[in-house]
Amino acid sequence: RKEVEQDPGPFNVPEGATVAFNCTYSNSASQSFFWYRQDCRKEPKLLMSVYSSGNEDGRFTAQLNRASQYISLLIRDSKLSDSATYLCVAANTGNQFYFGTGTSLTVIP
Amino acid sequence: NAGVTQTPKFRILKIGQSMTLQCTQDMNHNYMYWYRQDPGMGLKLIYYSVGAGITDKGEVPNGYNVSRSTTEDFPLRLELAAPSQTSVYFCASRPVRGNEKLFFGSGTQLSVL
Numbered sequence A: 001r002k003e004v005e006q007d008p009g010p011f012n013v014p015e016g017a018t019v020a021f022n023c024t025y026s027n028s029a030s031q032s033f034f035w036y037r038q039d040c041r042k043e044p045k046l047l048m049s050v051y052s053s054g055n056e057d058g059r060f061t062a063q064l065n066r067a068s069q070y071i072s073l074l075i076r077d078s079k080l081s082d083s084a085t086y087l088c089v090a091a092n093t094g095n096q097f098y099f100g101t102g103t104s105l106t107v108i109p
Numbered sequence B: 001n002a003g004v005t006q007t008p009k010f011r012i013l014k015i016g017q018s019m020t021l022q023c024t025q026d027m028n029h030n031y032m033y034w035y036r037q038d039p040g041m042g043l044k045l046i047y048y049s050v051g052a053g054i055t056d057k058g059e060v061p062n063g064y065n066v067s068r069s070t071t072e073d074f075p076l077r078l079e080l081a082a083p084s085q086t087s088v089y090f091c092a093s094r095p096v097r098g099n100e101k102l103f104f105g106s107g108t109q110l111s112v113l
Helices: none
Strands: A002-006 A009-014 A017-025 A031-040 A043-051 A055-057 A060-065 A071-073 A084-091 A097-099 A103-108 B004-007 B010-013 B019-025 B031-037 B043-053 B054-058 B065-066 B076-078 B087-094 B108-112
Touching: A002 A084, A009 A017, A009 A071, A017 A084, A017 A103, A031 A060, A031 A071, A043 A055, A043 A060, A071 A084, B004 B087, B019 B031, B019 B087, B019 B108, B043 B065
Parallel strands: A009 A103, B010 B108
Antiparallel strands: A002 A017, A017 A071, A031 A043, A031 A084, A055 A060, A060 A071, A084 A097, A084 A103, B004 B019, B019 B076, B031 B043, B031 B087, B043 B054, B065 B076, B087 B108
């Protein structure tokens, strides 16, 4: 069973749309959660951490549901520059970071 | 600061050849990681290290070896290259506490033919 599972998409949305990505993790002992963004052929970059209380950074909102072992990312008012692959990450107490397969987003003019 | 530096950026190997992917970080981070990313897939953990002299296996360690003789360096060794090892390899590091963000190198594109 994969540590982290994501819907691979692709998601093709018009500019200004709201889009949501979901992710589930299998290890209930996972401690920390993140969303990373990866542009084609580039290294992943941290988009935001995910906390149980939910957190927001501008147009981006992340949520964590520990009971359901579920993580989400909401992007509001999508921009062309948001086109990328979004990777869900769960880290355990052994300092191992597990990545999902990524969800591809294309924002269309 | 240079951050995490990986060399080479590209390499083509013949089946059965050996090579070492280099990874160096200048941020004095204790934790270092090697990942591979196959086309259209996420990153899979190969090996990781929590400090000099300490290494441990990740999800997909077969066919690879690592060493961590210094805090700065974490080389990944392929002894007998196989086509299944064709992938993009990313090295990452992070400090012990206070910031769980992974700092990535720019990757090594490896093809085994």
